[in-house]
Amino acid sequence: MSMDTKNTEQNSEIKRKRYKRFALFVAAFLILGCTETKYANNIISAQAHSGRTDAQGGHRDNKNKSGLGSYHYHHGYAAHLHPGGVCPYSNNSSSEVTTRQNDATETKAAPVLKADDYKLIFDTAFYFTNNPDLQTTLGNDEQKLLEHFVNNGMAEGRKACSTFDVKIYKDNNSDLAELYGDDLKKYYEHYMNCGYKEDRIHN
Structure with a gap:
């Protein structure tokens, strides 16, 4: 495997990890922005x-x-x-x-x-x-x-x-x-x- 190919694969892996972290951050933000909690048989919706x-x-x-x-x-x-x-x-x-x-x-x-x-x-x-x-x-x-x-x-x-x-x-x-x-x-x-x-x- 050439050095250029190895560097390209490493860069791709770094980009994938960054994208994954960003996606997790966005998902957490959206979940915190609007959560739904079950209480007995009813549903209480709480919005930030x-x-x-x-x-x-x-x-x-x-x-x-x-x-x-x-x-x-x-x-x-x-x-x-x-x-x-x-x-x-x-x-x-x-x-x-x-x-x-x-x-x-x-x-x-x-x-x-x-x-x-x-x-x-x-x-x-x-x-x-x-x-x-x-x-x-x-x-x-x-x-x-x-x-x-x-x-x-x-x-x-x-x-x-x-x-x-x-x-x-x-x-x-x-x-x-x-x-x-x-x-x-x-x-x-x-x-x-x-x-x-x-x-x-x-x-």
Whole structure:
């Protein structure tokens, strides 16, 4: 075998390896850009979106691809908000359980809710007193009342304290109405994360 033939074969092998590495890189990029995760019998589709992380660990989501508004956090978890300025994943003890899904991916369970995280929009005594339908079913149990408010009451637009009314907040902030429509829970979350500091009309 001549030296020229040997060099040609070596160059061809190098080019093949480079092409293979490039193809793997492109495939990995495409997979990360749009992943699909099976959860029970349903399929949840999660799409990546751009946005650099700022000093607080969150980032802008101006097109609201996450459905959480124009700003949210990740830092190792699914996109989420920080009610009252506190990360709901900060207490990752026994209340946070890791479950393995059908496709071998792991998802962390929702953390235990804390009343202090919702102090801007929730008061146990007020919620109990002003929602008589819950008095017989939940009693004056702070944790159960809070869980009801977060899981149901917010979506229903229930007033949970004397200082915040979600209907007034929605009616007086048309820029949010364009973003959130009739998803009342988003208005509560926006007030806790941004609206309170911006001194928006809320009551």
